[in-house]
Amino acid sequence: MNFKWTRETIRTWLMMALGAALYAFGIEYFILPNLLMEGGVTGITVLLQYAANLPPSITTIVINLPLFVIGWRKLGRESMIYTIGGTLMLSLFLWIWEQLIERGWLVPFKTSQDFILVVLYAGVTLGAGLGLVFRSGGTTGGVDIIARIVHRWRGWSMGQIILAMDIVILGSALLFIPKEKVLYTLVSVFISSRVIDFIQEGAYAAKAFNILCKEPEKLASIITKELERGVTLLPAIGAYSGTNRMMVYCVVSRFEIRKLKSLVRQHDRQAFIVIADVHDVLGEGFRDE
Known part of the structure; x- marks a missing residue:
């Protein structure tokens, strides 16, 4: 480091x-x-x-x-x-x-x-x-x-x-x-x-990240390794350019928000990130019920 x-x-x-x-x-x-x-x-x-x-x-x-x-x-x-x-x-x-x-x-x-x-x-x-x-x-x-x-x-x-x-x-x-x-x-x-x-x-338990970047598969691998969070690659099409791309989707806890931002910026300074509030998260790494 x-x-x-x-x-x-x-x-x-x-x-x-x-x-x-x-x-x-x-x-x-x-x-x-x-x-x-x-x-x-x-x-x-x-x-x-x-x-x-x-x-x-x-x-x-x-x-x-x-x-x-x-x-x-x-x-x-x-x-x-x-x-x-x-x-x-x-x-x-x-x-x-x-x-x-x-x-x-x-x-x-x-x-x-x-x-x-x-x-x-x-x-x-x-x-x-x-x-x-x-x-x-x-x-x-x-x-x-x-x-x-x-x-x-x-x-x-x-x-x-x-x-x-x-x-x-x-x-x-x-x-x-x-x-x-x-x-x-x-x-x-x-x-x-x-x-x-x-x-x-702002009192929310988690955040959902939607990320458009270069080499999304590589970023997904980095997130999986560094944060041990599940990552989903979603197909996306640019409305203006018509280009087929993959979008990285990941939900993280409040302790990991800054870390994920940092990982994305290190991977691609020009990445487009949309962070959404998540009101309730069920599943591995979060609540079970």
């Missing part, structure tokens, strides 16, 4: 940094002071904070390091570079907010009564942070890496893998925090997911 610091690349990394800062702020300012939870590997780091007083800024790196190595080998360098970057930024900003709170320069929002207000602000903050990270093409590592590897190995839906792991993590939280806090966490997670969708692409 030849990495070039173009204006677009710099903007991408700045957006990822802002998202990681917001997400880390939500964890340190809202979640931890009120004994709430979070899903994914971040949820594991929060549990370790409650159980052993281990700072999330450290455990985030420790837990993700072996996943980075496995992901680099199994998923490839190109697909991991932004994931590693997003995770390192998250750990850095967690450390920054920890230091500000320890020194008394930032007073976390802690309440013993109005938890609805806490989960509302936590959900919006976490969702906005993750939405910016996802929109820039990155992730915060952890569960995403595991889900992609298991999906390749066993063919299971990534959504189902992530959901199952979140259930296990949130269930484990019952050993350390009251069940009421876990229920409040579910409200925060729901709000967060809605905000992520809104920031990513």
Whole structure:
């Protein structure tokens, strides 16, 4: 992968940094002071904070390091570079907010009564942070890496893998925090997911790409290999030229929108792309019913 610091690349990394800062702020300012939870590997780091007083800024790196190595080998360098970057930024900003709170320069929002207000602000903050990270093409590592590897190995839906792991993590939280806090966490997670969708692409779960380009068969092969998404080649006829062509049709999740745009542009800068909103998607890689 030849990495070039173009204006677009710099903007991408700045957006990822802002998202990681917001997400880390939500964890340190809202979640931890009120004994709430979070899903994914971040949820594991929060549990370790409650159980052993281990700072999330450290455990985030420790837990993700072996996943980075496995992901680099199994998923490839190109697909991991932004994931590693997003995770390192998250750990850095967690450390920054920890230091500000320890020194008394930032007073976390802690309440013993109005938890609805806490989960509302936590959900919006976490969702906005993750939405910016996802929109820039990155992730915060952890569960995403595991889900992609298991999906390749066993063919299971990534959504189902992530959901199952979140259930296990949130269930484990019952050993350390009251069940009421876990229920409040579910409200925060729901709000967060809605905000992520809104920031990513206007609250839709997926997008359908219709692409006219040079060598459509080659592009279809690239998409299949890089995104592991099904691709359909549809015959098309230019009304003006009368030329017979093939159109590439592909539906992707919200996490893959930017990646697919990038793949198309790398393949053919002059490609004609029509992106349509998809309200519901059933089938492999999406919902089963």
